[in-house]
Amino acid sequence: MDPIIKKFEKQADKYDKKRERFEFGVHRRRLLSSARGKVLELGIGAGSNLPFYPTEVELTAVDFSPSMLEKAKDANDRLYGLNAEFIQGDVDSLLLNDQAFDTVVSTLTLCAYRDPNKVLHNMNRWCKPGGQILLMEHGTSSNKAISIAQTALDPIAYAIFGCHHNRDIMKLLAESPIKVKKSERYMSGILHLMWCSPR
Numbered sequence: 455m456d457p458i459i460k461k462f463e464k465q466a467d468k469y470d471k472k473r474e475r476f477e478f479g480v481h482r483r484r485l486l487s488s489a490r491g492k493v494l495e496l497g498i499g500a501g502s503n504l505p506f507y508p509t510e511v512e513l514t515a516v517d518f519s520p521s522m523l524e525k526a527k528d529a530n531d532r533l534y535g536l537n538a539e540f541i542q543g544d545v546d547s548l549l550l551n552d553q554a555f556d557t558v559v560s561t562l563t564l565c566a567y568r569d570p571n572k573v574l575h576n577m578n579r580w581c582k583p584g585g586q587i588l589l590m591e592h593g594t595s596s597n598k599a600i601s602i603a604q605t606a607l608d609p610i611a612y613a614i615f616g617c618h619h620n621r622d623i624m625k626l627l628a629e630s631p632i633k634v635k636k637s638e639r640y641m642s643g644i645l646h647l648m649w650c651s652p653r
């Protein structure tokens with residue numbers, strides 16, 4: 455198994471507990487209350503967003519970690535009952551129809567993708583014209599001292615968690631085809647909420 459997938463496999467129980475604790479629940483609720491229609495969620499993990507989707511959405515959820523996906527599916531079956539399909543796959547190479555989804559969601563994942571630029575291009579492609587791309591991401595802080603510490607600690611954080619702590623989220627979006635319509639930052643500028651549209 456790919457060593458990056460292995461890293462997330464080992465964290466599936468931890469992410470299941472994060473879902474039970476509704477981690478970042480206030481932000482997830484605000485972001486996902488506008489999800490509509492056919493929804494594609496990339497890197498769903500153990501399903502932390504499931505409690506916050508409007509009940510009428512049709513969800514397609516993707517993750518490359520079988521254990522994460524199993525936790526998410528089990529939580530949906532037991533607790534949330536959304537109309538959902540769970541696909542094990544790598545968002546770098548996933549084959550989905552262009553312009554197939556009304557809403558594309560990715561939360562706390564741009565830190566983990568091997569090639570975040572490519573995934574942002576894919577999101578843009580998979581979203582219908584007039585659809586929405588909803589992101590909650592963490593990246594480098596707007597506080598200089600914190601961002602220096604994030605960069606210094608990044609090799610250790612990546613080795614342990616499989617996710618980078620110093621990616622420049624605003625820059626990644628500016629270089630992507632995606633248009634940011636509204637954004638908010640929290641936690642010394644580390645956490646971003648973004649309401650976007652495809653071009």
Ligand SMILES: C[S@@+](CC[C@H](N)C(=O)[O-])C[C@H]1O[C@@H](n2cnc3c(N)ncnc32)[C@H](O)[C@@H]1O
Pocket residue numbers: 462496497498499500501502503516517518519522543544545546560561562563566567568617
């Ligand atoms: C930090 S966790 C975030 C989980 C969840 N989105 C949340 O908000 O709590 C990142 C997730 O993305 C998945 N992931 C990372 N890279 C991926 C890729 N290239 N393709 C599919 N899933 C990926 C990991 O397996 C993991 O479940």
